[in-house]
Every structure is written in structure tokens, then in C-alpha cells.
Amino acid sequence: MTVENSARTLLRVSGLRKTYRTGKTEVVAVDGLSFSLQAGGALGIVGESGSGKTTTARMLIGLERPDAGQILVQGEPLAPTVRGRAARLARAKAVQIVFQDPYLSLDARITIGATIDGTLRLHGLADPATRAARMRELLAQVGLGEREAAALPRELSGGQRQRAAIARALAVEPAVLVLDEAVSALDVSVQAQVLNLLSDIRRDTGIGLVFVSHDLAVVRYVCDEALVLYRGRTMEHRPVAELLSDPGHPYTQLLLASVPRPDWDPDSISRRRRELDPPAAEGAG
Ligand SMILES: Nc1ncnc2c1ncn2[C@@H]1O[C@H](COP(=O)(O)OP(=O)(O)OP(=O)(O)O)[C@@H](O)[C@H]1O
Numbered sequence: 001m002t003v004e005n006s007a008r009t010l011l012r013v014s015g016l017r018k019t020y021r022t023g024k025t026e027v028v029a030v031d032g033l034s035f036s037l038q039a040g041g042a043l044g045i046v047g048e049s050g051s052g053k054t055t056t057a058r059m060l061i062g063l064e065r066p067d068a069g070q071i072l073v074q075g076e077p078l079a080p081t082v083r084g085r086a087a088r089l090a091r092a093k094a095v096q097i098v099f100q101d102p103y104l105s106l107d108a109r110i111t112i113g114a115t116i117d118g119t120l121r122l123h124g125l126a127d128p129a130t131r132a133a134r135m136r137e138l139l140a141q142v143g144l145g146e147r148e149a150a151a152l153p154r155e156l157s158g159g160q161r162q163r164a165a166i167a168r169a170l171a172v173e174p175a176v177l178v179l180d181e182a183v184s185a186l187d188v189s190v191q192a193q194v195l196n197l198l199s200d201i202r203r204d205t206g207i208g209l210v211f212v213s214h215d216l217a218v219v220r221y222v223c224d225e226a227l228v229l230y231r232g233r234t235m236e237h238r239p240v241a242e243l244l245s246d247p248g249h250p251y252t253q254l255l256l257a258s259v260p261r262p263d264w265d266p267d268s269i270s271r272r273r274r275e276l277d278p279p280a281a282e283g284a285g
């Protein structure tokens with residue numbers, strides 16, 4: 001690999017593994033996960049509920065420590081702990097996440113505008129007038145205005161809150177943005193608006209996106225390549241167009257068949273899904 005290439009590699013993940021122990025049972029949430037993300041790249045992570053998507057997202061931002069494997073962010077290992085203000089800011093600048101539940105990234109006690117203002121201040125925008133202008137610009141990008149800026153998180157609709165959380169993450173201007181089902185709850189027109197915004201920002205700034213979703217249509221719209229997780233393991237990792245037109249693994253075929261459409265047959269999908277599981281599921285005895 002050339003030096004130039006390595007400088008443009010935002011994320012390099014190798015051999016990630018994470019197990020959880022609940023009582024006597026152990027769940028391998030993520031196993032042997034490897035991928036890399038270039039500047040301006042967008043990787044989709046798809047899989048059914050419980051396949052390890054959120055666990056992966058949490059490891060990428062250091063909220064969860066892997067049992068094995070390595071995460072390099074812009075060539076530097078993701079430190080297991082961050083101490084001190086400078087290190088915390090540097091990590092925030094490297095990777096931001098927007099969760100499915102926007103309450104996790106918004107402060108319930110202060111207005112959306114104040115939250116974004118605080119983020120901008122933390123990341124070095126000293127001039128209040130410049131911050132106010134930037135705050136309005138960020139909110140406008142996600143389709144929010146003065147009223148939403150003055151509102152507390154609980155005074156907004158779910159979709160408005162989700163867009164506010166996206167604006168807050170973008171305020172940091174991170175190298176990598178991880179979205180964990182972050183647009184799933186939005187209605188189609190707002191979803192399209194946010195997806196367009198992400199594409200624009202990606203093109204203009206070279207931000208890297210890790211896009212976690214169960215919705216293949218959305219993944220197709222945003223991502224160049226996608227990785228299919230099944231029980232924590234990577235079934236395939238290929239360009240999205242290829243994955244959709246020629247799914248290689250039975251699980252991917254099933255994932256595609258699970259998208260509701262006129263000739264949709266939920267019963268046959270449930271049966272095919274059960275057939276994929278090993279006869280005695282791990283953790284069952
Ligand atoms: N804190 C935890 N303690 C114990 N087990 C956990 C914990 N977090 C996740 N798990 C388990 O790890 C597996 C992967 O969970 P994860 O949340 O990553 O799935 P997911 O793909 O994000 O699912 P969903 O689409 O439902 O959000 C699941 O079996 C889950 O029960």
C-alpha cells in the first residue's frame with residue numbers, strides 16, 4: 001500500500017471480536033470483523049436484529065472494548081481509554097455516532113440550539129456570532145429552523161430530534177460518521193433529505209460513513225459497499241450493486257427476500273430463516 005493510500009484510510013478494522021456474558025450463557029456478538037474505510041467512502045453494515053451491528057458501531061467509537069482485534073482511526077490505534085480534554089476532543093473529532101435513539105446524544109435540559117452551540121464552542125469556534133450562524137446553517141441542512149433551535153429535545157417530534165442529533169454530530173466535523181439506524185424512523189421525504197445531505201457532505205468534505213441499517217434500499221442509496229452480518233460473522237462484503245443483483249450467501253438472499261413487496265411471502269421467509277440456524281443453537285443448552 002502506498003503512503004498516499006494509507007493517509008486516506010480513515011478506518012482500518014481487523015479481526016474484531018466481542019463476546020457478552022449473561023449469566024451462564026455467552027453470546028459472540030461480533031466475530032472476526034475486518035474492513036477498511038477510505039476518505040469519502042461509505043460502508044453499509046446490514047443484518048437482522050441481534051446480528052452485531054450496534055456492538056460494532058459501539059466498538060468503533062470506543063464505547064465498547066473489543067475482546068480481540070484492532071481498530072485504527074486515521075492510522076492511530078483507538079485507545080482503550082481517553083484521559084484529558086485534548087484526547088477526548090481528538091476522539092470526538094475522529095469518529096462521531098448518531099444512534100437510533102437521539103436522546104442519547106442530546107442533552108434533555110437544554111435547547112437544541114444551545115446543544116449545537118456548546119459543541120461548536122468545545123471544538124474551537126470562539127466567536128458567538130460565528131457560532132450562531134453556523135448553528136443555524138447546520139440546522140437548516142437537516143431541515144430545522146428557529147423554532148426547533150429554541151426547543152428542548154422532548155418538545156420535538158422523533159424525526160426532528162433525530163435530525164437535530166445528526167446536526168450535532170456534523171457540528172464536530174468528524175473524519176468518520178457512524179449512523180446506527182439513524183434515519184430508520186424518519187418518513188420517506190425527510191429520510192431522502194437527510195440521505196441527500198449525507199451524500200453532499202461526503203462529496204464536499206471526504207467524510208467517511210459507516211451506515212448501519214436493516215433497510216437495503218437506504219443502504220443502496222448511501223453506500224458503495226456493504227457488509228452482511230449474520231450472528232456476528234461477515235457473510236459477504238461486496239459492492240452494494242453486486243450484493244443486490246447477485247447475493248452470494250443464502251442469508252443475504254433471505255435478507256433481500258425479506259423486503260416487503262407485492263409477491264412477498266412472510267411464511268416462506270420465516271421457514272428459510274429457521275433453516276439457516278444450526279440444529280442446536282449455541283447458548284441454548
Ligand atoms: N450489553 C450487552 N450485554 C449482553 N448481551 C448483549 C449486550 N449488547 C448486545 N448484546 C447481544 O449481542 C448480540 C448483538 O447485539 P447488537 O445490539 O449488536 O445487535 P444489532 O445487530 O444492533 O440488532 P438490532 O437490529 O436489533 O439493533 C445480541 O445477541 C445481543 O443480545
Ligand SMILES: [Mg+2]
Pocket residue numbers: 053054055180
Ligand atoms: Mg442495533
